[in-house]
Amino acid sequence: MEENKDYRVHRSGDLSEGYKLQVEHTVSCENTDISALIAQGAETVQAMRQDSIEGEKKAYDIVVAAAKQWEQQAAATQRLDRALAYLRTPEVKHTGNCWQPFSNNKDWMEISNRVYKMFCQIREQTTYNREAKQDVPTAWYVTWDLYINSPRKGYNIHLAGQDKKRYTDKAAAERYLDGRKKAYSHLFAEISPPIPKEHENCFTVNGVLLPGYTVEGQEPVKTDHTAADVSEGGISMPEKPEKPSVLGKLSAAKEREKAAAEPKAPIKKKEDMQI
Numbered sequence: 001m002e003e004n005k006d007y008r009v010h011r012s013g014d015l016s017e018g019y020k021l022q023v024e025h026t027v028s029c030e031n032t033d034i035s036a037l038i039a040q041g042a043e044t045v046q047a048m049r050q051d052s053i054e055g056e057k058k059a060y061d062i063v064v065a066a067a068k069q070w071e072q073q074a075a076a077t078q079r080l081d082r083a084l085a086y087l088r089t090p091e092v093k094h095t096g097n098c099w100q101p102f103s104n105n106k107d108w109m110e111i112s113n114r115v116y117k118m119f120c121q122i123r124e125q126t127t128y129n130r131e132a133k134q135d136v137p138t139a140w141y142v143t144w145d146l147y148i149n150s151p152r153k154g155y156n157i158h159l160a161g162q163d164k165k166r167y168t169d170k171a172a173a174e175r176y177l178d179g180r181k182k183a184y185s186h187l188f189a190e191i192s193p194p195i196p197k198e199h200e201n202c203f204t205v206n207g208v209l210l211p212g213y214t215v216e217g218q219e220p221v222k223t224d225h226t227a228a229d230v231s232e233g234g235i236s237m238p239e240k241p242e243k244p245s246v247l248g249k250l251s252a253a254k255e256r257e258k259a260a261a262e263p264k265a266p267i268k269k270k271e272d273m274q275i
Helices: 042-087 170-183 197-203 227-232 246-259
Strands: 008-016 020-028 100-102 105-112 116-129 134-148 158-167
Touching: 020 042, 116 170, 134 170, 158 170
Parallel strands: none
Antiparallel strands: 008 020, 100 105, 105 116, 116 134, 134 158
16 A cells, blocks of 8 residues: 555555466545645536546556566466476486386385386285294285386376285296286386377477487487477477387286186285385
């Protein structure tokens, strides 16, 4: 609130860079002295009022023109923000196609590259043996999961997996898990394998494929683009006839696994782990 001898002004506004401009001014002159105006008569005051309104309109036009200038500048800011979002997307963490203990839970193993990641675990269940007076193994539960390994948060899509598959023979459990590793080993032959077309968005920021990635059936994209190229989404990727999808191969592998699946026995307790 600002005051002077003739009027009071309430000003409010907000600027969200690259998005929103809001300005509001309210004028109040309830206690101003109008005696000098009254003495001039209604016609004169009406003419003076019309002149004042014309002055308001000119000031308003200046404000509108300034707002249009802001629109152009805000659009430029927004394009730059989109380019920075692309350029600042961190490289995804991975194990370089090597199996190793999972960093968040050493009971699990993981393997990953720039596109895929896989986790697995064999959990041993024991029962107390009164005669031996010790816990003895009675079952082994195999869990494995395959995910998209996206550098974007919320885009690590689950592709395949098996939860707590039960075995009463440890060697059989190990053979099954080795079979699952072998079935998906082709996904971990390269550090940056081609991305399934249906999951291209997991590796795209503001319409542009992240550097170093390729999509099934498309030519590799050059990465030496300017910020303007990136912000405009100006990278074109010529299409080729579609090749068999990696996910199609995954689906076929899942069907083979289902056909060979061993019936599960009831599980006494459930353990969960977030990946």
